Amino acid sequence: MAKQVTLEAAERIIEVCKRKAEELGQPMCIAVVDGGANLVAFVRMDDSLLVAADIAVKKALTATEFRMDTRQLTSLVQPGAPLYGIEAATGGRLVVFGGGTPLTDEDGRVVGGVGVSGGSVEQDQEVAAAGAAAF
Amino acid sequence: MAKQVTLEAAERIIEVCKRKAEELGQPMCIAVVDGGANLVAFVRMDDSLLVAADIAVKKALTATEFRMDTRQLTSLVQPGAPLYGIEAATGGRLVVFGGGTPLTDEDGRVVGGVGVSGGSVEQDQEVAAAGAAAF
Amino acid sequence: MAKQVTLEAAERIIEVCKRKAEELGQPMCIAVVDGGANLVAFVRMDDSLLVAADIAVKKALTATEFRMDTRQLTSLVQPGAPLYGIEAATGGRLVVFGGGTPLTDEDGRVVGGVGVSGGSVEQDQEVAAAGAAAF
Amino acid sequence: MAKQVTLEAAERIIEVCKRKAEELGQPMCIAVVDGGANLVAFVRMDDSLLVAADIAVKKALTATEFRMDTRQLTSLVQPGAPLYGIEAATGGRLVVFGGGTPLTDEDGRVVGGVGVSGGSVEQDQEVAAAGAAAF
Numbered sequence: 018m019a020k021q022v023t024l025e026a027a028e029r030i031i032e033v034c035k036r037k038a039e040e041l042g043q044p045m046c047i048a049v050v051d052g053g054a055n056l057v058a059f060v061r062m063d064d065s066l067l068v069a070a071d072i073a074v075k076k077a078l079t080a081t082e083f084r085m086d087t088r089q090l091t092s093l094v095q096p097g098a099p100l101y102g103i104e105a106a107t108g109g110r111l112v113v114f115g116g117g118t119p120l121t122d123e124d125g126r127v128v129g130g131v132g133v134s135g136g137s138v139e140q141d142q143e144v145a146a147a148g149a150a151a152f
Numbered sequence: 153m154a155k156q157v158t159l160e161a162a163e164r165i166i167e168v169c170k171r172k173a174e175e176l177g178q179p180m181c182i183a184v185v186d187g188g189a190n191l192v193a194f195v196r197m198d199d200s201l202l203v204a205a206d207i208a209v210k211k212a213l214t215a216t217e218f219r220m221d222t223r224q225l226t227s228l229v230q231p232g233a234p235l236y237g238i239e240a241a242t243g244g245r246l247v248v249f250g251g252g253t254p255l256t257d258e259d260g261r262v263v264g265g266v267g268v269s270g271g272s273v274e275q276d277q278e279v280a281a282a283g284a285a286a287f
Numbered sequence: 288m289a290k291q292v293t294l295e296a297a298e299r300i301i302e303v304c305k306r307k308a309e310e311l312g313q314p315m316c317i318a319v320v321d322g323g324a325n326l327v328a329f330v331r332m333d334d335s336l337l338v339a340a341d342i343a344v345k346k347a348l349t350a351t352e353f354r355m356d357t358r359q360l361t362s363l364v365q366p367g368a369p370l371y372g373i374e375a376a377t378g379g380r381l382v383v384f385g386g387g388t389p390l391t392d393e394d395g396r397v398v399g400g401v402g403v404s405g406g407s408v409e410q411d412q413e414v415a416a417a418g419a420a421a422f
Numbered sequence: 423m424a425k426q427v428t429l430e431a432a433e434r435i436i437e438v439c440k441r442k443a444e445e446l447g448q449p450m451c452i453a454v455v456d457g458g459a460n461l462v463a464f465v466r467m468d469d470s471l472l473v474a475a476d477i478a479v480k481k482a483l484t485a486t487e488f489r490m491d492t493r494q495l496t497s498l499v500q501p502g503a504p505l506y507g508i509e510a511a512t513g514g515r516l517v518v519f520g521g522g523t524p525l526t527d528e529d530g531r532v533v534g535g536v537g538v539s540g541g542s543v544e545q546d547q548e549v550a551a552a553g554a555a556a557f
Contacts, residue, residue: 102239105239107207163330193328353473372517
């Protein structure tokens with residue numbers, strides 16, 4: 018059977034992300050969703066920004082719903098770019114900067130996503146990438 | 153009696169759009185609304201992006217409410233342009249890039265709209281135009 | 288592979304529901320969602336109640352999220368019953384009367400739902416049951 | 423320093439709840455919030471009801487905001503009872519049946535809450551109580 022985002026897989030991803038965030042010395046929120054864009058697991062590390070909780074979940078959702086890294090959306094939504102204005106149309110559940118990464122099975126199909134928030138966009142991306150690699 | 157977006161008409165439009173999307177090798181979501189901006193029919197083709205469902209419906213709504221192709225809105229909503237910021241004022245139901253096309257009766261009156269999402273903006277437009285032409 | 292709610296399956300379910308609704312002489316809205324509670328297909332039959340569109344979708348969602356027929360919820364949410372007040376907690380996406388039925392695969396697992404609205408609750412139930420049986 | 427709902431504490435609570443749910447043979451969603459009613463950790467066990475995710479979080483919030491077990495609210499919100507209608511006034515974030523339990527520090531102050539959903543109300547309560555006891 019194709020790889021899926023079970024709770025066990027989600028907890029392993031979160032564990033890797035937490036260790037990476039600790040290395041960076043930056044508390045973060047980490048969320049994992051499955052292929053139907055439903056939350057599987059979430060943690061808020063002590064002292065992470067309050068706003069990061071919501072953003073982490075939405076990064077995971079965005080990466081899953083668009084099947085792309087959230088940082089790829091950044092250039093697409095600028096004034097004059099093809100998807101300018103899409104945030105408004107998606108009811109506030111879209112994050113258009115880095116930190117959300119899709120999770121893919123052995124055939125390259127997107128079966129979920131991991132979202133990280135709490136540090137700089139670059140730090141969030143690095144932690145999300147570590148989590149996705151652990152899947 | 154003037155042409156209307158009956159379910160039969162909506163299903164014919166969707167059928168044409170599906171065939172076009174298959175030609176392009178791109179799974180899409182397709183929505184048809186009537187002149188009162190109420191959903192008449194919707195399909196999500198297998199493997200289309202999750203985010204496309206919501207966007208397809210909103211493209212159909214936007215084309216109907218503005219009585220114009222959604223791509224005509226793109227230049228109007230850029231920073232400095234006349235309708236800059238209108239997405240916020242319309243509560244998240246507006247899409248301002250291509251893929252939504254009005255459906256017109258024999259007198260040129262807008263009696264509904266078709267919205268397509270799931271490919272590039274150009275692909276979405278092409279499929280929506282094929283659907284509108286079939287009305 | 289286990290049975291899934293593909294678009295083809297959803298269209299077959301809707302076709303059966305439409306025929307049943309025509310037999311009853313009652314225009315209805317019919318929605319089918321997949322196991323992740325995402326909309327796969329929807330139709331509004333001509334002359335069906337406007338309010339029925341939203342209710343049909345929410346019945347399909349409720350049957351999927353609770354893995355039970357929506358009419359089974361009716362007694363559970365009455366004053367004094369175990370789930371009294373749950374509608375408020377679920378943000379207006381819950382329907383607690385008949386017309387929503389889960390779709391199950393060959394192992395009895397819920398892999399989606401069909402929701403029907405537009406007639407009496409009994410009529411809606413009958414049409415939804417016919418659709419689920421066709422899956 | 424007074425006991426707080428750190429991530430470490432939340433993970434220990436969730437671990438105890440998971441083991442209890444496994445004993446009952448019932449997959450559940452488990453959420454832990456801190457004294458500010460902010461989510462600290464969440465897990466959705468494989469095969470748990472989709473609707474349970476949202477309800478688990480809201481049970482934890484309700485227990486924290488009211489500083490009481492959610493089942494104590496049940497009698498207070500019935501028709502004719504003092505808090506009848508409070509769900510509407512709280513904008514859909516309130517659960518008024520069992521499964522949410524406050525977390526208290528050594529002085530008996532409420533410093534957070536645990537919410538459990540996915541089984542019968544009695545099962546949810548039992549699992550939440552086990553989690554609170556582990557704090």
